[in-house]
Amino acid sequence: MNTNKNKWLIPIAFTNIYVIWGITFLAISFGLNGFPPFILSGFRFLGAGIIMIGYLLVKGEKANSAINWKKNAITGILILTGGTGLVAWGEQYVTASEAAIAIATGPFWFIAIDKKNWSYYFSDKFIPLGLVIGFAGLILFLNGSVSTSGSHIQTADASIRVIAFVVLGLSSVAWVLGSLYSKKNPAGHSTFMNIAQQLITAGIASLVIAFFRNEWTGFSIVKVPLNAWLGLFFLIVFGSIIAYLSYIWLLSVKPAALVSTHTYINPIVTVIAGWIVANQTININQFYGLIVILAGVLLTNVTKYFKLSKRSKVKIRRVIRHVNKNARPYQPI
Numbered sequence: 001m002n003t004n005k006n007k008w009l010i011p012i013a014f015t016n017i018y019v020i021w022g023i024t025f026l027a028i029s030f031g032l033n034g035f036p037p038f039i040l041s042g043f044r045f046l047g048a049g050i051i052m053i054g055y056l057l058v059k060g061e062k063a064n065s066a067i068n069w070k071k072n073a074i075t076g077i078l079i080l081t082g083g084t085g086l087v088a089w090g091e092q093y094v095t096a097s098e099a100a101i102a103i104a105t106g107p108f109w110f111i112a113i114d115k116k117n118w119s120y121y122f123s124d125k126f127i128p129l130g131l132v133i134g135f136a137g138l139i140l141f142l143n144g145s146v147s148t149s150g151s152h153i154q155t156a157d158a159s160i161r162v163i164a165f166v167v168l169g170l171s172s173v174a175w176v177l178g179s180l181y182s183k184k185n186p187a188g189h190s191t192f193m194n195i196a197q198q199l200i201t202a203g204i205a206s207l208v209i210a211f212f213r214n215e216w217t218g219f220s221i222v223k224v225p226l227n228a229w230l231g232l233f234f235l236i237v238f239g240s241i242i243a244y245l246s247y248i249w250l251l252s253v254k255p256a257a258l259v260s261t262h263t264y265i266n267p268i269v270t271v272i273a274g275w276i277v278a279n280q281t282i283n284i285n286q287f288y289g290l291i292v293i294l295a296g297v298l299l300t301n302v303t304k305y306f307k308l309s310k311r312s313k314v315k316i317r318r319v320i321r322h323v324n325k326n327a328r329p330y331q332p333i
Contacts (some may be wrong), residue, residue, distance in 0.1 A: 010253070013246035017262040020243040022269020025096040026277060027234040028088050034228030036215035037088035038206045043232060045080050046203025048240035052196035061193055068187040069197055075187075076198030078178025080240075081205040086171035093164040097274055100267040102168035104138050106260040107131050109176040114256055121255075126299050134264045134296025141267065141289025176260070183251050191252070195245055264297045 031040045053063060063069075091099050108131060111121050121127055187194045210216060250259045268290050 010250070013250050014262075016243045016246035017250070017259075018265040019269050020238045021262055022100065022266040023273050024235055024239040024243070025087070025091070025100045025266065025270045026273045027231040027239065028091050028099075029096045029278075030227050030231030031235060032088065032091060032228070033231070034224030035232065036210060036213075036219060037092060038085055038210035038213060039215050039219060040232065040235075041081070041085040041088050042203050042207035042210055044203070044235040044240055045076075045199045045206060047232075047236045048244075049196050049199030049201075049203055051236070052192060052241060053200065056190075056193050056196060061190065063189070063193055063197065065188060068189050068194070069201070071185055071187040072189075072194050072197035073201040074185075075178050075182040075194075076200075076202035077205050078174050078181065080178075080198060080202030080244075081209070082174030083171050083178060084175075085202075085206050085209070086167050086174070090164040090168040090171070093161050094168070095274075097267060097270045098165075099168055100263075100270040101138060101141060102165050103172040103175070104263040104267060106172050106176060106263040108135065109173055110180070110256050110260045113176055114180055117255065127258075130296045130299030132296070133299060134261075134293050137289045137292030137294075137296055138264070138267075139289075140285060140292060172263075176256075179251060179256055179260070182248065183256055186252070191245065191249055195241075195248055198248075199240060199244070261297050264293050268293065 028040070031044075035043065057063065087099055087103065090102070094102070111118070111128075111131070114121075187197070189197070247259065247262075271290070
């Protein structure tokens with residue numbers, strides 16, 4: 001795809017991963033009302049993959065390359081089974097917003113692991129500065145807590161919640177490893193076919209994990225409530241097809257650390273969606289945290305979207321230094 005002729009797709013793709021994936025954290029919590037975590041993930045990925053590959057095969061596209069299947073299997077298992085499947089497991093014990101915040105360390109893992117592009121990341125001072133500011137916002141955001149009154153999460157043992165946060169952190173690492181592998185070892189199929197194969201292999205892997213975890217024991221598909229089915233439908237169509245397609249495409253045209261900034265926006269969308277749909281509340285510390293996060297994301301992306309000249313960057317730094325120099329400490333009245 002010629003990125004010069006399709007620049008208008010870039011903001012649309014970023015909007016998809018920013019907004020849709022923010023809502024998927026809430027959709028996962030709905031899905032868990034009727035599905036065990038890895039059965040939910042397996043149905044989600046396998047369903048989306050079958051839809052996509054069926055469409056492509058009807059169009060006449062081939063999927064008979066063993067090498068491409070292998071590459072896509074590695075990417076799919078790391079990003080989807082590990083990166084997203086573990087999120088579903090973690091959301092049994094933490095809220096959707098807490099899960100979104102916990103895996104928001106993605107940009108930092110990208111920079112730490114993607115050694116090949118260190119010179120690029122640190123050549124523009126706005127990128128690390130934006131990441132630091134975004135991280136500070138996440139800490140401030142985490143100091144507040146989303147109301148979970150009446151939720152089973154509130155009664156979860158403290159130790160299992162700690163384990164859940166650790167698992168969510170590992171899911172972020174798995175996501176980064178899969179993303180970097182996909183970027184450095186692209187499969188030879190079309191983007192659609194690559195994603196279809198990733199989804200299918202991730203779905204099968206998730207269902208195998210569900211088998212070894214005995215999730216099928218006592219599970220009855222006829223007892224799954226409507227809200228869980230609606231959650232699964234959203235995850236298949238929007239989370240695993242539209243947003244994931246946007247993400248993989250963005251990785252091919254933009255630096256991985258910039259694409260990973262969706263992990264900063266997702267908690268904001270999750271909290272807003274939780275407030276509207278699940279009546280979750282936000283305190284003042286969380287609100288301030290969201291503002292700081294947005295400022296960090298803006299700085300991380302500012303030179304990419306506005307292409308500031310070196311002279312403009314120098315002027316901005318001078319303004320920041322001038323403001324800091326003349327700022328007066330707060331004096332209470």
